[in-house]
Amino acid sequence: MAIATVNPSTGETVKVFEALTDEAIDSKLTLAQQAFEQHRHTSFAQRTEWLHRAAQLLVDEKERFGKIMTLEMGKPIAAAIAEVEKSAWVCRYYADQAESILADVPIETDASRSFVRYQPLGVILAVMPWNFPFWQVFRFAAPALMAGNVGVLKHASNVPQSALAIEEIFRRAGFPEGVFQTLLIRADQVPQIVADERVKAATLTGSEAAGASLGSAAGKQIKKTVLELGGSDPFIVMASADLETAVKTAVTARMINNGQSCIAAKRFIVHDAIADEFAERLVHQYAALKLGDPLDPQTDIGPLATSTILNELHQQVQACIASGAKLLTGGDPDTVPTRSIPSLQHGTFYPPTILTDLPSDSPARQEEFFGPVALLFRVPDLDSAIQLANSTPFGLGASAWTQIETERERLINEIEAGSVFINGMVKSDPRLPFGGIKRSGYGRELGAEGIREFVNIKTVWIK
Template identity: 75%
Template sequence: MGIATVNPATGETLKNFEPLNDQEIAQKLDQAQKTFEQYRYIPIAQKAEWMNAAATLLVDRREEFGKIMALEVGKPIASAIAEAEKSAWVCRYYAENAAQFLANVPIETDASRSFVSYQPIGVVLAVMPWNFPFWQVFRFAAPALMAGNVGLLKHASNVPQCALAIEEIFREAGFPTGAFQTLLVGSDKVAQIVTDERVKAATLTGSEPAGASLASLAGKLIKKTVLELGGSDPFIVLESADLETAVSTAVTARMINSGQSCIAAKRFIVQEAIADQFTEKLVAKYAALKVGDPMNPETDIGPLATPGILKDLDQLVQTCIEKGAKALIGGNPQDVLTRSVVAFQHGNFYPPTILADFPPGTPADDEEFFGPVALLFRVPDIDAAIRLANSSPFGLGASAWTGIQEEGNRLATELEAGAVFINGMVKSDPRLPFGGVKRSGYGRELGIQGIHEFVNIKTVWMK
């Protein structure tokens, strides 16, 4: 796959980029290592000043960056602008809190003085996805740079302009040139980079196969990795829930980034007593969603990022239908052309879809549906809801809705996920650790835990 900007709304290739050759990659790695040797000793107050400057650039130029995101991945412009603003938030969060998070922690022992210190480890490679092309990068880069590490970004090949813009932001904010570098390379170069002795650790957000491949390579060399992989998040609605709020949130939770989010709600598990009401309301809200030009501020759902994603999603949907599941709305890619995207017949649009009544053995059991498709299940009680939610091989996030505190406590305890939100939508927040269990990956980003992933947690004992 080449490195290019291809407008997903039209299929038009707008700009091609020449990948770095091996010599250029080596030069970037050398610059990163040389920069780290000096950068690690720069006072944290200076790093914070630069990080706050990066936040200011993100806010001041949020419309410019939002348009780049909308152009490269089809993200609706309003959410793209909001993504730039959220990226500024994580920069400011670590600028304000890194000194506290990295401060020495005294421990009483038999020494006259003993403590735990947090020291940078060096060059960290980030392999990042296209679906949140700014946020995913900044939530890695802000803590990594504040900890004194330097970053190398291997971004998805369909967002080169986003990748270069992020490098420019850090440079304009005042960071040394080698502190954060974008590597315009294909996935075939990842092994070469991660196994280079100058690279001390790696983080990846993406698919299970990509995560397994990176972790295997790094593991052979005993290098630290953090993986944030797929999700098939449950959205449980019990009889005691506030139904109107749950339905409204269900639409938002499924349609984040046109449904292309790891933590989007994907499996809607509804107690039988209210399932008819929930279904009727959900179908009505899906029917009202506006599909179309991502540059139009009124658009709810833009195109999927690539033709391959569109094909894979439709294949999962059609397999479910062929095996006996019902499409309550949508389910046919041609339907979307009758709505509001006739002018974009070569775009990667998919209609809002709700599937229900699954027989055993469909992809709904264990696959991630990456797009505007909701999977609707009925269960008799909370026990069945928890069993079904935990039956997935994934464990990233979970949302559950109830009006009874005891039910909420039980759901928070028993759901197998890296994050559980009771009466709220799963979301990432700089103040809270983010990551998954099971096939959704390991390690954490964000919060104090995120900045501690890529440091040497050093014990110091003095007589």
């Protein structure tokens, strides 16, 4: 895949970049290692000052950065600007909290004094996806740099301008040269970087295949990794739920980022007693969503990021219908209104789609649908809801709706996921650890747990 900005709304190739040569990669890793030897000794006060400046740059130029994201991967402009603001939030959180989170932890033992000290590891490689081009990077970089590490970024090939803009932000904020660098490289160049002795650990957000590849390469070098992979998050609605709020939230939870989010609600598991009404309301609200130019503030859903994603999603939908699933709305990209707009007729738009009555042996029950497609299931009771929720290989997040205390406790305890949100949609928050289990990955980002992933947890014993 070329490293290029291709506007998914129009299909136009905006700008093409050359991948770094092996010699250029080596030079950048040398610079990163040299930067680490200095950065590890800077004070928390100095890092805090730099990171607060980065946050302010994000806020001051949020419209500019938002437009870069929308141009490269198609998210609605309002969502892009909100993503920039959230990136500023994570910078401020770690700027203010890192020192206390990483303070020495005293422990009573047979020593005169013993404690745990957290120290940086060195150069950390981040392999990041296109769907949240700024947020995914900043939620890694803010804690990593505050801990005293330095970062090198291999961003997705379709968001190179976002990647370069992020490097620019850290440089303008005052971080010394080499503390954060963007590497415009191909995927097949990643293993050589993982194998380089100057790189001490790696983190990846992306597909199962990408995670398995990076995890395998790092495992051969005995290097720490954090992986945040796919999800097929359940959205469980029991009979006691506030149905109006649940349906409204269901639309937002599925359509966030044009449906291209690992933690988007994808499987709607609804109690029989309210399933008909839930489906009727969901179809009605889907019909009101506006597809169109993502730079138009009135647009609800923009294009999918690439034509490959569009084709794969449509194949999944068609396979479901062929297996016996019922199509409630959408399902045909040739019917989207953007087809009649000359400037958008080549855009990768997919209509909001709802499928139900999926056969129990349908492969779709085990797959992640990365786009505006909802899978609707009916269940007779809580046992069936939990069993269905846990029936996929994924375990990222889950949303559940009930007013009954005993149901709430069972859902919290029995759903196999890295997070469970009761009466709310799954979302990431700098204050809370984020990550999954099963094939959704391992390790955590954000919160205190996130900043401690890439440090040496050193035991100190003094007599």
